[in-house]
Amino acid sequence: MIEFQNVxxxxxxxxxxxTAVDDVSFSIGKGEIFxxxxxxxxxxxxxxxxxxxxxxxxxxxxxxxGKDVTKYRGKTLRGHRRNIGMxxxxxxxxxxxxxxxxxxxxxxxAGVGREEADAKVREYLSLVGIPEKADVYxxxxxxxxxxxxxxxxxxxxxxxxxxxxxxxxxxxxxTTLSILKLISTxxxxxxxxxxxxxxxxxxxxSICSRxxxxxxxxxxxxxxxxxxxxxxxxxxxxxxxxxTRTHDLPQEILDNTYGPVVKLTFLGPDANTxxxxxxxxxxGVQINILTGRIEYIENKPLGILYxxxxxxxxxxxxxxxxxxxxxxxxxxxxDGAGI
Amino acid sequence: MAQGFSLQAALIKAFEETxxxxxxxxxIAVVAGGVxxxxxxxxxxxxxxxNRLVNQSVGIIINxxxxxxxxxxxxxxxPLSKMIVHTTIGPKAVVVPLAIAATAFxxxxxxxxxxxxxxxxxxxxxxxxxxxxxVVARILLPEALPSLIRNITVTAVSLIGFSAMAGTxxxxxxxxxxxxxxxxxxxxxxxxxxxxxxxxxxxxxQLIGDISAxxxxxK
Ligand SMILES: Nc1ncnc2c1ncn2[C@@H]1O[C@H](COP(=O)(O)OP(=O)(O)O)[C@@H](O)[C@H]1O
Ligand SMILES: [Mg+2]
Numbered sequence: 272m273i274e275f276q277n278v279x280x281x282x283x284x285x286x287x288x289x290t291a292v293d294d295v296s297f298s299i300g301k302g303e304i305f306x307x308x309x310x311x312x313x314x315x316x317x318x319x320x321x322x323x324x325x326x327x328x329x330x331x332x333x334x335x336x337g338k339d340v341t342k343y344r345g346k347t348l349r350g351h352r353r354n355i356g357m358x359x360x361x362x363x364x365x366x367x368x369x370x371x372x373x374x375x376x377x378x379x380x381a382g383v384g385r386e387e388a389d390a391k392v393r394e395y396l397s398l399v400g401i402p403e404k405a406d407v408y409x410x411x412x413x414x415x416x417x418x419x420x421x422x423x424x425x426x427x428x429x430x431x432x433x434x435x436x437x438x439x440x441x442x443x444x445x446t447t448l449s450i451l452k453l454i455s456t457x458x459x460x461x462x463x464x465x466x467x468x469x470x471x472x473x474x475x476x477s478i479c480s481r482x483x484x485x486x487x488x489x490x491x492x493x494x495x496x497x498x499x500x501x502x503x504x505x506x507x508x509x510x511x512x513x514x515t516r517t518h519d520l521p522q523e524i525l526d527n528t529y530g531p532v533v534k535l536t537f538l539g540p541d542a543n544t545x546x547x548x549x550x551x552x553x554x555g556v557q558i559n560i561l562t563g564r565i566e567y568i569e570n571k572p573l574g575i576l577y578x579x580x581x582x583x584x585x586x587x588x589x590x591x592x593x594x595x596x597x598x599x600x601x602x603x604x605x606d607g608a609g610i
Numbered sequence: 611m612a613q614g615f616s617l618q619a620a621l622i623k624a625f626e627e628t629x630x631x632x633x634x635x636x637x638i639a640v641v642a643g644g645v646x647x648x649x650x651x652x653x654x655x656x657x658x659x660x661n662r663l664v665n666q667s668v669g670i671i672i673n674x675x676x677x678x679x680x681x682x683x684x685x686x687x688x689p690l691s692k693m694i695v696h697t698t699i700g701p702k703a704v705v706v707p708l709a710i711a712a713t714a715f716x717x718x719x720x721x722x723x724x725x726x727x728x729x730x731x732x733x734x735x736x737x738x739x740x741x742x743x744x745v746v747a748r749i750l751l752p753e754a755l756p757s758l759i760r761n762i763t764v765t766a767v768s769l770i771g772f773s774a775m776a777g778t779x780x781x782x783x784x785x786x787x788x789x790x791x792x793x794x795x796x797x798x799x800x801x802x803x804x805x806x807x808x809x810x811x812x813x814x815x816q817l818i819g820d821i822s823a824x825x826x827x828x829k
Contacts, residue, residue, distance in 0.1 A: 323737055352739030363734035366829040367752045376748050380740035408828040421734075428738065 356425025647720025
């Protein structure tokens with residue numbers, strides 16, 4: 272549906288050229304919710320904007336439904352853009368137009384008659400859950416409500432692709448979830464392909480099925496979201512994801528534990544086996560759970576536990592050997608020198 | 611008593627002349643300057659029709675007009691006034707230099723008003739596939755309107771001042787009256803009345819401008 276073929280974008284500056292997107296190739300399927308992550312300046316926005324030609328390419332091609340869009344101009348370009356809605360971090364609604372007028376703008380400039388446009392506006396305002404806000408100006412709306420209006424504006428013209436540039440980065444955690452839920456619902460309900468770029472891994476975890484990782488303009492990794500988060504391959508991805516997978520145990524606690532501190536990572540079905548109680552009863556070892564959490568990505572569990580087995584040295588060693596056998600990843604952080 | 615009556619008549623006439631000179635020039639400046647300001651804006655923005663040559667040419671012409679002192683412009687444009695309004699004295703004649711000066715003045719301000727509109731908002735509008743004209747008419751203008759109104763007010767106030775200056779070279783109006791009676795005939799009271807009249811006029815224009823800008827601004 273959307274295919275990047277060796278896409279490059281460079282910006283000429285005074286003396287140097289800055290390559291914001293560097294030979295990127297991959298494709299996004301129809302109806303997919305596809306994520307692009309990377310740190311700030313990685314070239315995510317630039318790449319996204321080549322899809323609707325807010326940004327031209329310096330090299331390569333962007334295919335949408337099999338057609339190279341990079342040469343589109345004038346009327347063809349406008350027709351292409353009408354099939355693609357876009358939402359932004361700062362919503363970008365016209366402040367002096369009401370919610371209704373903001374949405375109607377898209378329809379009216381596409382030549383839709385006044386009455387039909389009005390009906391469409393009402394339909395889409397209901398679809399995004401704020402039918403009562405039609406005549407309200409953006410300054411009187413909350414961040415979440417503004418993004419809902421922006422989504423309605425993006426889709427009211429019948430767009431089949433929704434481009435989201437950091438759509439929740441200006442929202443609090445709770446509103447973020449509700450907006451992501453709305454995007455995912457609309458994607459299913461209307462059969463819309465969604466490309467969402469973000470620096471927040473939680474966004475990717477909650478709604479994307481596949482995700483590309485960008486660093487320094489390059490595509491460094493692309494995978495299904497579950498495997499990306501559980502088995503990252505690229506060094507940069509590991510580092511990016513590592514932040515969400517480290518513990519926040521105070522040093523004082525670590526210093527005062529006797530015996531080893533062990534990080535256990537459970538993936539998929541592993542997470543459902545009671546290995547801790549099994550080890551405990553089999554070896555007569557006491558296992559102290561220091562911290563841990565289980566999260567679900569694509570409805571599959573990813574569990575991380577920090578445990579501290581306490582007992583005779585050989586018992587502890589037996590326990591570790593056992594855990595290494597049954598748990599996907601076992602990492603001994605402190606070998607118990609504290610004794 | 612008779613003198614009081616004639617003073618009143620003179621004041622009314624002067625007021626009318628000032629209103630006429632400033633009003634017509636303002637109207638021309640808003641339309642012509644607005645168009646030039648829009649031209650400056652669209653030729654500087656890649657989302658519209660970025661064109662360095664046009665942008666800089668228009669910019670230079672505007673700068674030339676703006677760098678000529680108004681009194682010099684007044685004299686320089688006498689032949690042009692003669693061609694357009696067939697007279698070189700009276701309020702009609704000074705409308706030509708006034709309008710030209712104010713057009714150049716307002717063009718810059720209008721350009722700034724347009725440039726102040728959030729780039730993101732314009733980009734979002736362009737991304738919907740709307741035509742450039744549609745984005746200008748339905749998004750850019752409403753978004754820039756409060757700022758445009760404030761800048762129209764600034765232009766109007768400057769015009770009142772300039773028209774008073776123009777009066778002294780035969781344009782008539784309140785400024786002319788103030789100089790003729792107050793300065794040349796030592797009737798300080800007439801001069802004071804004229805100054806008060808100008809203050810009231812400027813305050814009134816500013817008030818109307820502020821109120822309408824505020825009403826239109828939904829930010
Ligand atoms: N219009 C532009 N002109 C010059 N440089 C740009 C432009 N747009 C983006 N860049 C540069 O390209 C790089 C990538 O930017 P961007 O795509 O916005 O990154 P991201 O969205 O991943 O944070 C940055 O270094 C940025 O400064
Ligand atoms: Mg960005």
